[in-house]
Amino acid sequence: MTHDHDVVLRPTDAQQEAALNPPAGRNGGDLVVETLQGLGATTVFGLPGQHALGMFDALRRSSLSYVGLRVENNTGFAADAYGRITGEVAPLLLSTGPGALTSLAALQEAAAGSSPVLAIGSQIPVAGLGGGRHGYLHELRDQQASFRDIVKSVHTVRTASQIPSAIAAAWESALTAPHGPVWVEIPQDVLLAETTLPVVTAMDATPDDVVPRPELTAVAADLLSRAERPAIIAGGGVVRSDASGKLLALAELVNAPVVTTFGGKGAFPWEHPLSLQSWLEDRYTTDFLEDADVLLVVGSGLGELSSNYHTFKPRGRVIQIEADAGKLESNHPALGIHADARLALSALLETIDAPREDPSAPERVRTVLTKVKDRIAAQELTLEQQVLASVREALPDAAPSFWDMTILAYWAWSAFDARRPNTMHSAQGAGGLGYGFPAALGAAAADPSKPVLAVSGDGGAMYSIAELASAKQHDLPVTWLIVDDGGYGILREYMSDAFGEPTATELSRPDFVALAESFGVPGVRTTPETLKDDLAKALAAPGPSVVVLPAVLRMFEPTHI
Known part of the structure; x- marks a missing residue:
């Protein structure tokens, strides 16, 4: 008996004919590739290895575009950026053991930054699984265990028929708010074995929306409507859920000043009268937020960097909207609303009846920003501000930028106007070195129509120098700014402040311009005075x-107490 609500999935005549007569010469690798295509993938990232060759051979029988980098960790960073820029799943194909393990730091960053990376790794043959004593090349006792602490979900395959369902489940997990990386592993012999299974066609792995509970929306709307001094902290969840327009509408409706976290750069217009910008490492900003009688936190767990190193102690009522249930009230008691930022902000806009008038809010914002700027001005950091301003002037508004863990990036977190949502990205989630350049390559692969900027120090640059070959091979429009200060600059400062002198921070490094040119990539050595023009010229070139900017930059002195 068929009920009205039942869905009848009857194949068409053409589908039935194709299913009953699959083409010859296909294997498990083809099922992987067909499933990815059926789910809507157009680009895959990866690096081949012996056990994974079945997947890579199948790529040539597909319409998927392949972007290969030289180191698995860098390939993971590229996939991370592709996921951030497009909001789509970024497939990442890896081999067993060392190849898979080398990607872990990149997957940690994807997890911290909520980027939907679908890592598909090979495994040793089925007969060798579970023991760790069979002597296979790349063998691990429990490969999944290395990923389980990092990714959102782990999916295992032991037969060819399991491949489509496992990949579809992983795809759905990666795209369920909050986005994040997932892990699928498939044994070598399953990938290589010939299959007579039908060709995988269109598949549905649409995640369920994470919607706010209406009774919580009602309480939050009432609190914001009656607040005397409301304020908003907007995190990366606003950017990931494409909720910047909703945030702007809500801030203006309730006249609430907005500060964006370092992961939420671009979520709110920088020069808006209600914008407190991103000066989170500043006590003037912290004091202002602590004084709010109602504080709305959207898409942020209020972690270390977003809470001025856990010195932030809100005195008013906190409302926290967060898609990651584990982050709700993890650092501060709050009215916790488990929801996607866009859906929750939409619900608040529909629930709040009338605008909240507060003509004093812009003036209070100006007072805080003036205090912050006066404090920075007193520290005689003209060079640093000049360099950052030159980067901003040279970079087109719509061009994305990717920042490594370097002093100029630390400045950018607080002081850089991203101008557009989802255009400024950094490794501040997990904090690993080497992110900037390979991530920029992933962004350029996602949209090669606009230039992409990568910013690194000389220490971080050496983590990903091999990817100059990848950039050249794929002809990607990425300009790499390397600030060469002769070492790990931020660690030099930390150690000098804490111990009186640095250790293990000074580095021998190559002539970066000559090295770039050896890869066939044009390079130029610039100065603070010529940086804007040199950078603009490089960004405009195909x-x-x-x-390369030889310069020793200093961090501004933060205030935590």
Whole structure:
């Protein structure tokens, strides 16, 4: 008996004919590729290895575009950026053991930054699984265990028929708010074995929306409507859920000043009268937020960097909207609303009856920003501000930028106007070195129509120098700004402040311009005075380029107490 609500999935005549007569010469690798295509993938990232060759051979029988980098960790960073820029799943194909393990730091960053990376790794043959004593190349006792602490979900395959369902389940997990990386592993012999299974066609792995509970929306709307001094902290969840327009509408409706976290850069217009910008490492900002009688936190767990190193102690009522249930009230008691930022903000806009008038809010914002700028001005950091301003002037508004863990990036977290949502990205989630350049390559692969900027220090640059070859091979429009200060600059400062002198921070490094040119990538050595013009010229040129700025930059002195 068929009920009205039942869905009848009857194949068409053409589908039935194709299913009953699959083409010859296909294997498990083809099922992987067909499933990815059926789910809507157009681009895959990866690096081949012996056990994974079945997947890579299948790529040539597909319409998927392949972007290969030289190191698995860098390939993971590229996939991370592709996921951030597009909001789509970024497939990442890896081999067993060392190849898989080398991607872990990149997957940690994807997890911290909520980027939907679908890592598909190979395994040793089925007969060897579970023991760790069979002597197979790349063998691990429990490969999944290395990923389980990092990714959102782990999916295992032991037969060819399990491949489509496992990948579809992983795809759905990656795209369920909050987005994040997932892990699928498939044994070598399953990938290589010939299959007579039908060709995988269109598949549905649409995640369920994470919607706010209406009674919580009602309480939050009432609190914001009656607040005397409301304020908003907007995190990366606003950017990931494409909720910047909703945030702006709500802030203006209730006249609430907005500060964006370092992961939420671009979520709110920088020069808006209600914008407190991103000066989170500043006690003036912290004091202002602590004084709010109602504080709305959207898409942020209020972690270390977003809470001024856990010195932030809100005195008013906190409302926290967060898609990751584990982050709700993890650092501060709050009215916790488990929801996607866009859906929750939409619900608040529909629930709040009338605008909240507060003509004093813009003036209070100006007072805080003036205090912050006066404090920075007193520290005689003209060079640093000049360099950052030159980068901003040279970079087109719509061009994305990717920042490594370097002093200029630390400045950018607080002081850089991202101008557009989802255009400024950094490794501040997990904090690993080497993110900037390979991530920029992933962004350029997602949209090669606009230039992409990568910013690294000389220490971080050496983590990903091999990817100059990848940039050249794929002809990606990425300009790499390398600030060469002769070492790990931020660690030099930390150690000097804490111990009186640094240890293990000074580095021998190559002539970056000559090295870039040896890869066939044009390079130029610049100065603070010529940086804006040199950078603009490089960004306007097709293909990859390198701009090297020899300069020792200093961090501004933060205030935590």
